[in-house]
Amino acid sequence: xxxxxxxxxxxxxxxxxxxxxxxxxxxxxxxxxxxxxxxxxxxxxxxxxxxxxxxxxxxxxxxxxxxxxxxxxxxxxxxxxxxxxxxxxxxxxxxxxxxxxxxxxxxxxxxxxxxxxxxxxxxxxxxxxxxxxxxxxxxxxxxxxxxxxxxxxxxxxxxxxxxxxxxxxxxxxxxxxxxxxxxxxxxxxxxxxxxxxxxxxxxxxxxxxxxxxxxxxxxxxxxxxxxxxxxxxxxxxxxxxxxxxxxxxxxxxxxxxxxxxxxxxxxxxxxxxxxxxxxxxxxxxxxxxxxxxxxxxxxxxxxxxxxxxxxxxxxxxxxxxxxxxxxxxxxxxxxxxxxxxxxxxxxxxxxxxxxxxxxxxxxxxxxxxxxxxxxxxxxxxxxxx
Ligand SMILES: NC(=O)c1ccc[n+]([C@@H]2O[C@H](COP(=O)([O-])OP(=O)(O)OC[C@H]3O[C@@H](n4cnc5c(N)ncnc54)[C@H](O)[C@@H]3O)[C@@H](O)[C@H]2O)c1
Ligand SMILES: [Fe+2]
Numbered sequence: 001x002x003x004x005x006x007x008x009x010x011x012x013x014x015x016x017x018x019x020x021x022x023x024x025x026x027x028x029x030x031x032x033x034x035x036x037x038x039x040x041x042x043x044x045x046x047x048x049x050x051x052x053x054x055x056x057x058x059x060x061x062x063x064x065x066x067x068x069x070x071x072x073x074x075x076x077x078x079x080x081x082x083x084x085x086x087x088x089x090x091x092x093x094x095x096x097x098x099x100x101x102x103x104x105x106x107x108x109x110x111x112x113x114x115x116x117x118x119x120x121x122x123x124x125x126x127x128x129x130x131x132x133x134x135x136x137x138x139x140x141x142x143x144x145x146x147x148x149x150x151x152x153x154x155x156x157x158x159x160x161x162x163x164x165x166x167x168x169x170x171x172x173x174x175x176x177x178x179x180x181x182x183x184x185x186x187x188x189x190x191x192x193x194x195x196x197x198x199x200x201x202x203x204x205x206x207x208x209x210x211x212x213x214x215x216x217x218x219x220x221x222x223x224x225x226x227x228x229x230x231x232x233x234x235x236x237x238x239x240x241x242x243x244x245x246x247x248x249x250x251x252x253x254x255x256x257x258x259x260x261x262x263x264x265x266x267x268x269x270x271x272x273x274x275x276x277x278x279x280x281x282x283x284x285x286x287x288x289x290x291x292x293x294x295x296x297x298x299x300x301x302x303x304x305x306x307x308x309x310x311x312x313x314x315x316x317x318x319x320x321x322x323x324x325x326x327x328x329x330x331x332x333x334x335x336x337x338x339x340x341x342x343x344x345x346x347x348x349x350x351x352x353x354x355x356x357x358x359x360x361x362x363x364x365x366x367x368x369x370x371x372x373x374x375x376x377x378x379x380x381x382x383x384x385x
Contacts, residue, residue: 004209008252009135009146011171014245016237019136019175022051022093023058029132029170031091033061035084037104038095039068045181047138048095063087068100073153077117080107091132094169098142101135102150105167108133117152126164135169138178140230140243141190141278143197143251145172158271174248176241184231188335189278191227191243192328195220195307196281197250200259203292203299204367212257215249220306222246231335260368262288264361265380268354275344282332283341286325287383291376293321296369300324341385351381 013021026034034055042048043066055062065083068076080103084092089111094104110117114128135145144150148167154160182190198216202208226242233239265288266280275283289300297317304313304324311327313320332339342348355377359365365372372380 004207004211004256006209006211006256007148007165007168008255009169009172012174012248013171014174014241016177016241017050017175018173019051019178020054022134022136022173023054023056023060025134025171025173026055026060026091026093027058029091029134031060031132033063033087033089034091034093035080035087035089035107036062036064036093036095037068037080037107038064038066038100039070039097040066042066042096042100042138047178047181051093051095051136062093063089068096068103070097070099071153071159072099072103074117077103077106077110077152081110084111089131091134094133094135094145095138097137097139098144098151101137101142101144102152104133104135105150105169106152106162109166120162120164121160123163125162126166130166133169134171134173136173136175136178137244137248139182139186139190140179140240140247141193143194143247143254145169145174146248146251147255149255172248174241174244176237176244179240179244180235180237182234184234185336186276187234187243188227188231188337189276189282190247191223191230191278192282192285192332192335192337193278194243194247194250195223195227196262196285197254197259198223198246199303200262200367201250201253201257202303203296203369204257204260205369206367207257209257212253215253216257217303217306219246219250219253220303221309222249224307224309227331228334258364258367260364261292261372261380264364264368264372265354265358265377267361268357269341269344269346271357272350272354273344273346279337282328282337283339283344284380284384286328287380289321289325289328290383291372291380292368292370293318294370297321299369341381346385348385351378351385354381
């Protein structure tokens with residue numbers, strides 16, 4: 001076994017209704033005035049109610065910043081910092097999807113005033129401390145609650161990341177009742193995203209480690225077993241709970257053993273056509289699996305039984321990987337997701353440009369088990385067309 005460094009959030013509370021413990025948690029962290037970072041959808045669906053009731057009953061004052069937008073741009077972060085300064089908060093609660101949690105992470109750091117946002121992009125650039133931070137996800141996909149990354153939109157189609165162990169929260173609450181109202185198409189796409197996090201973590205060329213492997217396997221078992229039920233019966237709390245836990249475990253896995261070519265080829269689809277991230281992943285996943293098979297089939301063969309537990313699988317690893325790729329195509333159809341770039345109305349002439357843009361994602365491509373050239377990327381997009 002080679003050396004590795006694994007970090008994650010140390011305190012995690014899981015269970016339907018667990019957000020009622022937020023007040024007690026805040027008190028435990030010494031928070032007297034909390035800033036809750038969220039988006040208008042969360043307010044509209046009254047998802048904050050049990051959390052704010054809990055803060056009230058523990059005499060924790062709070063203010064709500066609810067102007068986060070999906071794929072948050074820099075001005076949202078700065079706005080949230082200004083709101084937090086005006087309120088004078090001593091703790092931060094991220095409450096929502098990856099967008100709200102990513103803003104909450106940065107706010108907890110930037111409010112100390114030690115560094116500007118422009119100074120902390122990249123890896124390990126945060127020098128100072130942060131305020132106490134609790135994360136409460138309401139989507140089951142990004143795993144952001146358990147990662148040391150915050151992703152911010154910096155231009156028309158460009159995103160930049162802040163990566164630092166300082167961004168790992170003090171506590172996570174996984175309350176499946178908060179995800180009951182998540183629409184079917186978002187449940188499907190974000191669920192596939194979480195599965196891709198686990199698969200790419202398990203096959204990562206760099207930083208693969210036994211703890212991430214263990215987490216990725218359990219994530220795949222939970223996500224595979226519950227995704228169809230969660231999409232078709234949104235109010236099934238057990239399935240929602242398995243999705244939420246699976247997505248977090250996948251987040252812990254890929255935070256320490258990073259994702260690769262599926263994500264690298266998915267990003268240009270999101271950037272150019274605003275295809276949701278999970279759907280972008282789903283569109284290229286089967287074709288990346290086939291491309292990687294010559295070098296990674298043994299690893300895919302190890303996780304295939306977790307993803308297809310009720311099927312008789314061939315012994316041969318390449319044949320098993322083929323079956324896995326077919327399985328994901330069929331699963332996407334069952335989940336109501338599109339399966340080809342043609343269906344997404346992407347002009348075939350754009351494939352070359354997409355391939356060129358995917359080559360810019362070297363930070364992800366270096367993790368792929370098989371080297372991906374420009375011609376390879378074009379070939380994968382052609383397969384996906
Ligand atoms: N930090 C990380 O490690 C990491 C990893 C992957 C992605 N991301 C980032 O996360 C963001 C995407 O996050 P996301 O997919 O969770 O979505 P999101 O946070 O952007 O939310 C999408 C929409 O879903 C709605 N929503 C959220 N929860 C709901 C619920 N329970 N019921 C009904 N509607 C609900 C929101 O109101 C919003 O309109 C992107 O900015 C992406 O770059 C971060
Ligand atoms: Fe992802």
